[in-house]
C-alpha cells in the first residue's frame with residue numbers, strides 16, 4: 001500500500017492544475033492516469049487568455065504550437081450570412097498541452113486505471129493499493145471518484161463529433177456555425193499551428209436528426225465555404241456533461257473538479273478554463289487557503305444576455 005497526502009485521479013487540465021498548485025505550495029501529491037503518456041484527448045483545443053493567466057503562462061513561454069486567434073467568424077447556421085468579430089483567443093493541441101502541463105507540475109504520474117474507491121477512518125483507499133488523506137476526482141466524464149463518493153446527478157449530456165488532423169489551415173480565422181444540429185448546438189473550424197480541428201456539439205436532448213447526417217452536412221459546409229479542400233478523416237466522439245451549478249463538489253476531504261463535476265460552461269461547453277480554475281481551487285482548499293465551491297467557477301463563456309440566452313437553450317434556466 002502506498003501512502004500519499006493527496007491523490008489526484010486523472011491527468012487532464014483539472015488534475016495537472018491541482019497538482020501544480022499543490023506542488024508550488026510545498027504539498028505532496030501523486031497523479032494516477034489511466035492512459036499512457038503522451039495521452040490523447042478529443043477536444044477543439046480553443047483556450048481563453050484566462051486559462052494562460054490562471055496558470056501563469058506567458059504565451060511566448062509555451063514551447064509547443066500556440067496559435068493566436070484574433071478574429072472569429074460566425075455563420076448563421078448553414079446560410080451564407082456571417083459576421084466577423086475581433087477577439088483574443090488561442091488554440092493549442094491537447095496532446096501537447098496536457099502533457100506539458102503534467103511535466104510542468106513536476107508531480108509524479110503513475111499509470112493506473114482506478115476502479116475502486118473506498119473511504120475508511122478518515123482516509124481513502126484506491127484499488128487496495130493507494131491510501132490518501134485528500135482525494136481529488138479529476139477523471140473527466142467517467143470519473144471513478146465522482147461515481148463512488150458523490151451523487152448520481154450529471155447535468156446535460158452533450159454529444160460531439162470531431163476530428164483533428166495535421167495540415168496547414170487554409171483560413172486563419174476561427175469559424176463557428178451557429179446554430180447547428182439543434183438549438184444551442186454549434187459547429188466549429190479551429191485553425192492551429194500545423195493542424196486543423198473541425199467538429200460540432202449539441203445537447204442530446206435538443207439534437208435534431210442523427211449525428212452521422214449532421215457530420216456529413218458539416219463536411220459539405222466546410223468544403224463549400226473553402227475552409228477545407230478535401231473531406232477530413234473520420235471523426236471521433238466523446239460525450240460529456242455540462243451541469244447544474246449549485247451542486248456538491250466537495251465532501252470532507254474528497255473533491256471533484258473539471259468535467260468530473262460537469263463544470264464546462266453552460267453556453268459554449270468550454271471546459272478547459274473551468275477545469276483549470278476548479279483544480280486550482282481544490283488545491284487551495286487542501287492547503288487551507290480557500291473554500292472550494294462550484295460557485296467560484298464561472299458558469300458562462302459569453303457575457304451578459306448572449307451567454308444566458310444560449311445557456312438556456314443548452315441547459316435550461318441557470319440556477320445560480
Ligand SMILES: Cc1cc2nc3c(=O)[nH]c(=O)nc-3n(C[C@H](O)[C@H](O)[C@H](O)COP(=O)(O)OP(=O)(O)OC[C@H]3O[C@@H](n4cnc5c(N)ncnc54)[C@H](O)[C@@H]3O)c2cc1C
Pocket residue numbers: 009010011012013014015032033034035039041042043044045046047112113114115138139140141142143144160161162199201238239240257258259260264269270271272273275
Ligand atoms: C469534441 C470536444 C471539443 C471540445 N472543445 C473544447 C474547446 O475547444 N475548449 C474548451 O475549453 N473545452 C473544450 N471541450 C471540453 C474540454 O475538453 C473538457 O471540458 C476538459 O478536457 C475537461 O478537463 P478535465 O481535466 O476535467 O478532464 P479530461 O481532460 O477528460 O481529463 C480526465 C483524465 O482522467 C483520466 N481518467 C479517466 N478515468 C480514469 C481512471 N479511472 N483512472 C485514472 N485516470 C482516469 C483520463 O484518461 C484523462 O486523462 C471539448 C470537449 C469535446 C468532447
